[in-house]
Amino acid sequence: MQDNLWISGVNEIISKESLDKRLKSGKKLRIKFGVDPTRPDIHLGHAVVMWKLKALSEMGHTVIFLIGDYTTKIGDPSGRNTTRPILSDAEIKKNAKTYFDQASKILDLKKVEVRYNSEWFSKIKFNDIINIAGKFTVSSILERDDFSKRLKDNVEVGLHELLYPLMQAQDSVELKSDIEVGGTDQRFNILAGRELQKKVGQVPQEVVLFDLLIGTDGKNKMSKSLDNYIGITESSESMFGKVMSIPDSMILPYFELCALYDEKRLKTVRGELDSGKNPRDLKEKLAMEIVKLYHDEKSATEAKDAFVSQFRDKKLPDIMPEVELSGNYELTLLLIELGAATSNSEARRLIEQGAVKIDEAKITDLKAPIAVHKGMVIQVGKRNYWRIK
């Protein structure tokens, strides 16, 4: 990987000058990267930063995976933040293993320093916390976008939430971080680390923020909960199909952030788009490139062939899950039975959207009684099939 690639897709650097100086100093730098132990599934959005870390690691620097286990063990005492569930030690360990198994598809983990912040937070004294807190003003913390917005909207902010940025800042101090990398959503917390390092007499870490990858819907940031994600351990077929489903506007960003194209190759893609080349062909190329990164060339070719025969040639796939079922069903209940929908309302929505076909005929009647028979094929959306056996 070329050195300059590590910085492509960057959104902001604080500060550029000092970062360049440090990179050129020849010193082995300490690169901090925070890992959320509640989210063990790595998707292409997370992978953007991990490829940068790989490049930095190959440049000879030390990449540190900092696992925020202490915070996670506390959970959110107010019970308001359901995205921060309380995890046991065993669950954290299990999630970390899952995470590392996936991360090893990108990085050489033997070269990564793995740390857990319980190392220092389980021992910290109250007076240390008062001392850290004393280095921040209330107004500087409340400036954070989501806090100020919530206070303005009269949505409660728990007092403990103000302490989380301090924890992340203290992590930087403990790790003596030279550079912290993250998505733009981490800007505030990473800057807090820089502040605290300054105040305790450390050279403040450089901050490198990357654009958040937009999901396959072309609208929202990629996330599992929005179901617009591509997991890095997905099968080559699934990965290929999902890339093919992105809107055309995402072709260039995905070539840059997910296929790791450098400026020269991006220029070619841009030229092809501008000259009216069929976006479908460019997406096929993009999908091939991405599948190759996480699988191999052969799998990529097979995934492409399967995709073409299934969708472009409108054939049913050869292989699909077979389900043993018989009798009469309301269509909504049938979808739930198959696992195609998790609730009545989801099933209804799918049917109303015209996403449901039975034996290749679209069914939009919610109450249609379905007589299930052997060999019947139920299709939901573009890529989900079940055959009754």
Next chain:
Amino acid sequence: MQDNLWISGVNEIISKESLDKRLKSGKKLRIKFGVDPTRPDIHLGHAVVMWKLKALSEMGHTVIFLIGDYTTKIGDPSGRNTTRPILSDAEIKKNAKTYFDQASKILDLKKVEVRYNSEWFSKIKFNDIINIAGKFTVSSILERDDFSKRLKDNVEVGLHELLYPLMQAQDSVELKSDIEVGGTDQRFNILAGRELQKKVGQVPQEVVLFDLLIGTDGKNKMSKSLDNYIGITESSESMFGKVMSIPDSMILPYFELCALYDEKRLKTVRGELDSGKNPRDLKEKLAMEIVKLYHDEKSATEAKDAFVSQFRDKKLPDIMPEVELSGNYELTLLLIELGAATSNSEARRLIEQGAVKIDEAKITDLKAPIAVHKGMVIQVGKRNYWRIK
């Protein structure tokens, strides 16, 4: 002391109904009273609450002196709050001894439970703090008058300052306090204790707030730094003189809060004031009563006689400090030499105010050269004399 006296001068009770129920239950209640270990000097303002504590103690309840040593050992890391100096263990111990020596003039200390909050805060874990903080919202803490005022005026509030009310609240939880008493300036912190107790499943403490005693200037709350205070260990003469110096508007409040007059006797005083009795005579009575509380009847009578002969009869006092001094002095330097002023600017102010007399003649010329001679009497203010020997 009569039982009903303990509540006279009260400003607010939360909640009256539940307080009455607890007091009538026959149970031995735990009465929390916070002691600031940076302020070992007890004046009549502090004494107001301590007399109430004495009454509660004599009613059979347990008075707890909670010494906030942990907070004091931390100090204020932002360096903004100079009223919270960092004290060493030895200083805290020394201050506590000074405090108890004075408090024993009022309370039977053998019956008082003395606790230090380092007992729990030196051992508390970060996750406990997060848990406590999670029980409060940012907006509820920022509602506190001084915080909201400072934020409005763009005066910085350190993030650590938000944690102090939680500490005081946690003190109530640790002590299983039934009632917390304090001045009205402690309202917010004491209510936080009530909140936290509720949230951890304890019966919330009753809150009893007393009016803050106005100082001898009749304007500001009594405090050492404003020099409008009467210390409870001052000599009978000094105490008597200071009480005589209060404005007439303070006569009734001082009879109630400092001389511990009950409603019946207050009514008499009120009647005398209304019927045009010379306030000076009422102040003499008040001063006698207060001196008796901290000294004895004989000292009170002597102090009165000394005062009358010195001021009412305009005689110089028989006894005054004698100082060995000779030569020529600028008046400002002479005042500093005598200890009547601690700085040039203070000396200048005293002279300009006309507070300085030499051999009974007022001197207002700052630069007047004074030839010091044996037997010369220097008077500063109403009650400070020096004789040159």
